[in-house]
Amino acid sequence: MPELPEVETVRSGLANAIVGRTIRNTSIFHHRAINPKSEFDFAILEGQKVISVGRRGKFLWIRTQGSLNLVAHLGMSGQFLIQPKRKTDEVHLRARISFTKGTDELRFIDQRTFGWLAISGDGPEVPLMASHIARDLFDPEFNTKLVVESILLKKSEIKRVLLDQKVLSGIGNIYADESLWRARIHPQTAANSLTRRQLSNLLRQATAVMSEALAVGGTSFDELYVNVNGQSGYFDRTLAVYGREGEPCDRCGTPIIRISFANRSSHLCPKCQIWPAISAGGTIFENR
DNA sequence: TTCTGCTCCTGAGGGC
DNA sequence: TGCCCTCAGGAGCAGA
Structure with a gap:
């Protein structure tokens, strides 16, 4: 994708x-x-x-x-x-x-x-x-502080906010999962419950993971993405969570899980990415 | 105004 | 072998 x-x-x-x-x-x-x-x-x-x-x-x-x-x-x-x-x-x-x-x-x-x-x-x-979409993380004029403040106004789950192209553009399901894993944030955490430090780190991790992917020509998870010469990218070989359900987390060894989220999948480590005590919308869940 | 869920679409893969 | 169902997900829209 x-x-x-x-x-x-x-x-x-x-x-x-x-x-x-x-x-x-x-x-x-x-x-x-x-x-x-x-x-x-x-x-x-x-x-x-x-x-x-x-x-x-x-x-x-x-x-x-x-x-x-x-x-x-x-x-x-x-x-x-x-x-x-x-x-x-x-x-x-x-x-x-x-x-x-x-x-x-x-x-x-x-x-x-x-x-x-x-x-x-x-x-x-x-x-x-x-012109209706926000600047992306590779834009020289991307303003981290402004984006962090706009995220803090959102009550939705942080992953949904990451995918909202009007907040910041360019992130899709794969890099949202990878960025959240790197930042140790559960995808269902309410955006406005995170600290400015956590959000700044999340954006830093998103920039890092996408820069690494760009360096190897992107992620070809299936045959649906190739460059203009018909060649695949190689970043799928270094994905930490996406598409790795059941495999051990690279950090702690806990099996990666897949959860249903907004009509699509989220992949995460249930140990590194702590289930929020209060998720977006105020529903209370227990840590698991 | 903000948030959430549905819809569009096609092909692969699994189950029967 | 063939049919049916599920799954994948970006973005826009409708409804709450």
Whole structure:
């Protein structure tokens, strides 16, 4: 599942492959590949020269000379691949962008169709369609103190807050679990019950774990994430809790457990990450 | 205004 | 072998 390190790996690969090239043609093969909020028709990209590839959190965009942005979200299974034109189409090919020169093309592939593309005009800092999300931890202007204060206003479980892209962007289920394990915080702890020191440490751990993942090309937990050249990342080999249910915790040896959380899974060490005496919402649980 | 739960979607895997 | 069910989860929306 692409989160910030994976999207940054894709952004970097795209920048190397398509900046400076002129778009010849665009083709869309599935209606769900286009976000209904797209401000323009895709044909408007034809003849536009790519000048940069940007990213905030899990959103990325291809900016053209005419101040247009092809904004993309990879969802759960979206992939951008640079492929030879002669290569057979992938089963889940959703869109194709060809260029005026070169023997390759850009393909958007998405098995589960949660990803999307859209054309958006420029906003003050980022394209309008990505302007509603908060800065991510890799943003040079990310302000830890401000984010800590905003988290302290939340009564929800800390994991839900970490996944809220309007609080801070880029963190998904895998890195939320890994960050909470490193910070020794139970995912169901009420956000406003944590101290400023704990929250600062949590953000530091989240930055560290995602930096380490980025250095090895991201996490390829299954075949749903590859970079633009079709290669997998290697961070799944060093995950501490995600996908390790029943295996011993690297710190204390206690078996990792998986709990159901907001329609998805949370992985944690029940010894290192103490069950909160009072969880979010005020329900009382016992330590276990 | 804030919080919570549901929905969208597809393919893999397990059970019968 | 084939059918059915469950699971995976990002983001937006509706309802409380």
